[in-house]
Amino acid sequence: MNRKYIALALASAxxxxxxxxxxxxxxxxxxxxxxxxxxxxxxxxxxxxxSVMREAKTAREALDANNDAMAAVIAAMKSAGVEDRDLQTAGIQIAPRYNYTNKPDGTQTAELVAYQVTNTLSVRIRDVAKTGEILDKSVSLGVNQGGGITFANDNPSKVIAEARKRAVADAIDKAKVLAAAAGVSLGRVLEIADQSYAPPPMPMQAKSFDSAAGAAPVAAGENSYKVQVNVTFEMKN
Incomplete structure (x- = not known):
């Protein structure tokens, strides 16, 4: 047999x-x-x-009335310091409204009475202290639906980093307790898996507005960011 093949076979064995x-x-x-x-x-x-909702006999009339009201709302937002990049149309809906009459035979007749046009605007306010003021002004100029308010953070990376540090420190403390209870020593870290969790921003809801209700008190509170980490430690006897 070839010496080369013999050497390879021996090395494999x-x-x-x-x-x-x-x-x-x-x-x-x-x-x-x-x-x-x-x-x-x-x-x-x-x-x-x-949202601005307007109703009229025709869709054209309803849309024109809605356009005028929403234009005034947007102008007010800009005059209050809201930038163009922070204003976005979220949707426009045109829908007929009917009156239904029940007949003796169990059927219904539908009478078209008006058209409703709803224009929804998404707004980012970067000066949170102005939220109530801007909300009041928009209602007085025609906003009569919506009202969802959410408080968020533009860049939460620093606070999430702090939560990560606290999560790792918590894992080390837990591991030390377990090791001491088991009568063993804690070795080096073998693996860390990050499971960052940032909860949805704090919402505040209002389904409708009353333009005569006066200033809207707004409390921003705090946003809480949570992080979980799975840490694997070497265990020594």
Missing amino acids: LALPAAAARAETPPPPRIIVTGEGEATVAPDLALLSL
């Missing part, structure tokens, strides 16, 4: 027991814990969803 030994070696004992961290920050964005 010697490697097989070593590979089998490695495969049979059990993994080192480990401690696996989940750490949780939370950090809060005041919101720096208010997100509004405002």
Whole structure:
């Protein structure tokens, strides 16, 4: 047999027991814990969803009335310091409105009485302190539906980083307690898996507005950002 083939066969035969030994070696004992961290920050964005609804005998008349009202609302937003990039039309809906009359035979007759046009505007307010003022002004100029208010943060990366630090510190504390209770020593970190979680911004809802109700008190509160990390530690006897 060729000496080259003999050498290769011998090397393979010697490697097989070593590979089998490695495969049979059990993994080192480990401690696996989940750490949780939370950090809060005041919101720096208010997100509004405002709608203008107008009704008229024809769709054209309803749309014209709606356009005039929404144009006034947008102008007021801009005069209050809201930038063009923070104003976005979220949808325009045109729908007929009917009156239904029940007949003796159980059927109904439908009479077209008007058309309704609803224009919805999404607004980002970067000066949260102005939220109530802007909301009041928009209602006085024609907003009569919507009213969803959400408080958010433009860039929460720093507060999330702080929550991560607290989550890792929490995991280390838990692992130390477990190791001490088991009578073993805590070794090096083998693995960290991040499970960041940022809850939805805080919502505030109002289904309708009364333009004569006066100023709307708005409380922004704080946004809470939570992080979970799974940490695997080496366990030493």
